[in-house]
Amino acid sequence: MPTRRRALLILLGLAFLALGSLGVALAVGSVALGPGELAALLVGGEGPAADIVWQLRLPRALAGFACGGLLALAGALMQSLLRNPLADPYVLGVSGGAGVGALVAMLLGLAAGLVDALAFAGALAAMLAVFGIAHGDGSWTQTRLLLTGVIVAAGCGAFISLLLALAPEASLRGMLFWLMGDLSPASEWRMPLVVLGSCLLLCLPLARELNLLARGLLEAQALGVAVGRLRFLVYFLAALATATAVTTAGAIGFVGLLVPHGVRLLAGGDQRLLLPASVLAGGALLVAADTLARTVVAPQQLPVGVLTALIGVPVFLLVLARQPR
Amino acid sequence: MSAPLLEARALCVAVAGRPLVQGLDLLVRAGECLAILGRNGAGKSTLLATLAGLRAPRSGDVLLGGESAARLPPRAAALRRAWLGQQRGDPFATTVLETALAGRHPHLGRWDWESEADAQLARAALAEVGLAGLESRGVDTLSGGERQRLAIATLLTQAAPLYLLDEPLSHLDLCHQVAILALFKAMARSRGAGVVMVLHDPGLAYRYCQHALLLYGDGEADSGPVADMLTTQRLTRLYRQPLRCVDLGGGRVFVPEEAGSVSGYPDACS
Numbered sequence: 305m306p307t308r309r310r311a312l313l314i315l316l317g318l319a320f321l322a323l324g325s326l327g328v329a330l331a332v333g334s335v336a337l338g339p340g341e342l343a344a345l346l347v348g349g350e351g352p353a354a355d356i357v358w359q360l361r362l363p364r365a366l367a368g369f370a371c372g373g374l375l376a377l378a379g380a381l382m383q384s385l386l387r388n389p390l391a392d393p394y395v396l397g398v399s400g401g402a403g404v405g406a407l408v409a410m411l412l413g414l415a416a417g418l419v420d421a422l423a424f425a426g427a428l429a430a431m432l433a434v435f436g437i438a439h440g441d442g443s444w445t446q447t448r449l450l451l452t453g454v455i456v457a458a459g460c461g462a463f464i465s466l467l468l469a470l471a472p473e474a475s476l477r478g479m480l481f482w483l484m485g486d487l488s489p490a491s492e493w494r495m496p497l498v499v500l501g502s503c504l505l506l507c508l509p510l511a512r513e514l515n516l517l518a519r520g521l522l523e524a525q526a527l528g529v530a531v532g533r534l535r536f537l538v539y540f541l542a543a544l545a546t547a548t549a550v551t552t553a554g555a556i557g558f559v560g561l562l563v564p565h566g567v568r569l570l571a572g573g574d575q576r577l578l579l580p581a582s583v584l585a586g587g588a589l590l591v592a593a594d595t596l597a598r599t600v601v602a603p604q605q606l607p608v609g610v611l612t613a614l615i616g617v618p619v620f621l622l623v624l625a626r627q628p629r
Numbered sequence: 630m631s632a633p634l635l636e637a638r639a640l641c642v643a644v645a646g647r648p649l650v651q652g653l654d655l656l657v658r659a660g661e662c663l664a665i666l667g668r669n670g671a672g673k674s675t676l677l678a679t680l681a682g683l684r685a686p687r688s689g690d691v692l693l694g695g696e697s698a699a700r701l702p703p704r705a706a707a708l709r710r711a712w713l714g715q716q717r718g719d720p721f722a723t724t725v726l727e728t729a730l731a732g733r734h735p736h737l738g739r740w741d742w743e744s745e746a747d748a749q750l751a752r753a754a755l756a757e758v759g760l761a762g763l764e765s766r767g768v769d770t771l772s773g774g775e776r777q778r779l780a781i782a783t784l785l786t787q788a789a790p791l792y793l794l795d796e797p798l799s800h801l802d803l804c805h806q807v808a809i810l811a812l813f814k815a816m817a818r819s820r821g822a823g824v825v826m827v828l829h830d831p832g833l834a835y836r837y838c839q840h841a842l843l844l845y846g847d848g849e850a851d852s853g854p855v856a857d858m859l860t861t862q863r864l865t866r867l868y869r870q871p872l873r874c875v876d877l878g879g880g881r882v883f884v885p886e887e888a889g890s891v892s893g894y895p896d897a898c899s
Binding site for chain 2: 305306307308383384387388389509512513515516518519520522523525526527528529530531568572573574576
C-alpha cells in the first residue's frame with residue numbers, strides 16, 4: 305500500500321544519490337579534488353581550483369541535473385498521457401522541431417544564443433503543430449495524438465537529414481554533437497532549473513489524477529477526474545520540459561524512457577512518488593553520464609547522449625531481469 | 630421525499646447521427662434495481678455512459694440526485710454515481726489493493742494520501758467480491774473474471790449511492806454471476822443503493838431486478854416492471870429470436886428455440 309512515509313524515504317535516498325553525483329562531478333576532471341579539498345573550496349576557497357569548480361564544473365553539473373530531471377519528468381508524463389509504456393519525451397516531435405531550429409541556426413552561422421532561441425522556437429512550433437492537428441476535430445484520442453507526433457517527428461527527422469547533407473564539412477561536427485546531446489560549461493543552468501522546479505510543482509498536485517488516467521479516459525472521468533483539463537495541462541508541461549531540456553543540451557536520448565521505467569520497477573508506479581523520484585534519478589543519471597563523458601577519454605569529450613544510452617541500457621536490462629514475474 | 634438517485638427526462642441519445650434512444654423518461658430511486666436489455670449495438674452502453682454523465686446526450690436531461698449531470702463537476706458526480714465500464718486495461722503494473730483504492734479518489738483532498746481507513750474499506754470491498762488474500766498480487770497476474778470482480782470492488786470502494794453497471798457479469802462463472810447479482814441486490818435492499826445494469830440474461834434480470842428497460846436499437850424503448858417486460862412476446866421481438874418461457878415458482882427461464890435450417894449467419898441478428 306502506498307504511503308507518504310515510504311515515498312519520502314525513497315525520495316530522501318534518491319536525493320542523496322543526486323547530491324553524490326553532483327559531488328563527484330565537481331571533484332573529478334583534469335584537476336582532481338579530494339572530498340576535503342572540494343568541501344573547503346565550496347565553503348569559500350580562492351585560486352584556480354576554486355575557479356574551475358565554480359565557473360566550469362558547477363554550472364555544467366547543474367545544467368546536466370536540470371536537463372536529466374526535465375527529460376525524466378517529461379517521459380513519465382508522456383507515458384501516462386499516452387497510456388503507452390514506449391512513449392518518451394521525443395515521441396511527439398518536440399526534439400525534432402528543436403533540432404530543425406538549432407541546425408538551421410548553425411547552418412546560418414548564428415551565435416550560440418540564437419541557436420538556443422531557434423531551437424526553443426522549433427520545439428514550440430512542433431508542439432503546437434502536433435497539438436493543433438491532433439486536437440483538430442476535438443476527439444484528441446491517445447492514438448491520434450501519438451500518430452500525429454510520430455509523423456511530425458519523422459518529418460523533422462527527414463528535414464534534419466537534409467540539413468546535414470547540405471551542411472559544409474566544418475560545421476558538421478558541431479551539428480552532430482548537438483543532435484546527440486551535449487553539455488558544456490557554457491550551458492545555461494538557471495532557466496532549466498527554474499522550469500524543472502515549476503513543472504514539478506505544477507504536476508505534483510495532479511499526480512493522483514494521473515494514476516487514474518492510466519486506467520482509461522472514461523474510467524478516470526467516472527472516478528472524478530476532469531480529464532480534458534488534466535490532459536491539456538500535462539501535454540503542455542511535458543512539452544515545455546522537453547523543449548527546455550533540448551534547448552539546453554540537445555536531444556539526449558534514453559533518459560526520458562529509461563528513468564521512469566527504472567523507478568517504476570524499483571519503487572512502483574504511483575505518480576505521487578514516480579514524478580519526483582524520476583526527477584532526482586534522471587538528474588543524477590545525466591550528471592553521472594556527463595562526468596564520464598568529459599573524463600573517460602580526456603582531454604577529448606564524448607557527447608553525453610551516447611553515454612546515457614551506454615549506461616542506461618545495461619542498468620535497465622539488469623533491473624528488468626531481476627524483476628520477479 | 631429526497632430526490633431520486635437517477636432521473637432521465639426526454640432523453641435522446643445518438644451515435645454518429647443514428648438515434649438509439651428517443652424521448653426516454655426514467656426514474657431510479659433508492660433500493661431499486663433496473664435491468665437494461667437489448668441486442669448488440671442497440672445502444673445499451675452508450676445510454677449507460679450518458680446516464681452516468683460521461684457522455685453528453687443529444688437532447689434531454691440526466692439528473693443525478695436531483696442535479697443536472699451536465700453541470701456537476703466530475704468529482705461531485707463521482708460521489709453520486711459509480712460507473713462500471715466494459716474495458717479493462719492498465720498498461721502499467723499495479724497491485725490489486727492499489728487498484729481497489731482508486732475508488733477513494735473522489736473522497737480525498739488534492740494532497741491527501743489514502744489512509745488506513747481507506748485501505749480497510751478497500752480490503753472489505755475485495756472480500757465482498759471474493760478477492761480477499763489477493764491484495765498484493767499484480768493486476769496483470771489475475772484472470773479475466775478476477776479482474777472483473779476487482780473492477781467491481783473498486784466501485785464498491787467508491788461508495789456512491791448509485792451503481793451503473795455495464796455487463797457486470799462478463800467473464801464471470803455461474804457461481805460468481807449469482808454472487809455478484811446477490812451482492813447488488815443486497816446493496817439495494819439493505820443499504821438503499823440504486824442499481825442500473827446491462828444484462829444479457831433475461832432470466833437473471835427477472836430474478837434480481839424489479840424493473841427492466843428494453844432497448845430496440847431504433848430509438849424505441851419499453852420500460853416497466855420485470856413481470857410485464859420480460860415476456861416471451863416482447864423478448865422475441867427484442868432479440869429477433871424465438872424464445873420459450875419456462876415458469877419456475879418465482880422465477881422465469883427463457884430458452885432460445887433452435888434456429889431452423891438456415892444456412893449462414895441469421896439475418897435477424899444484424
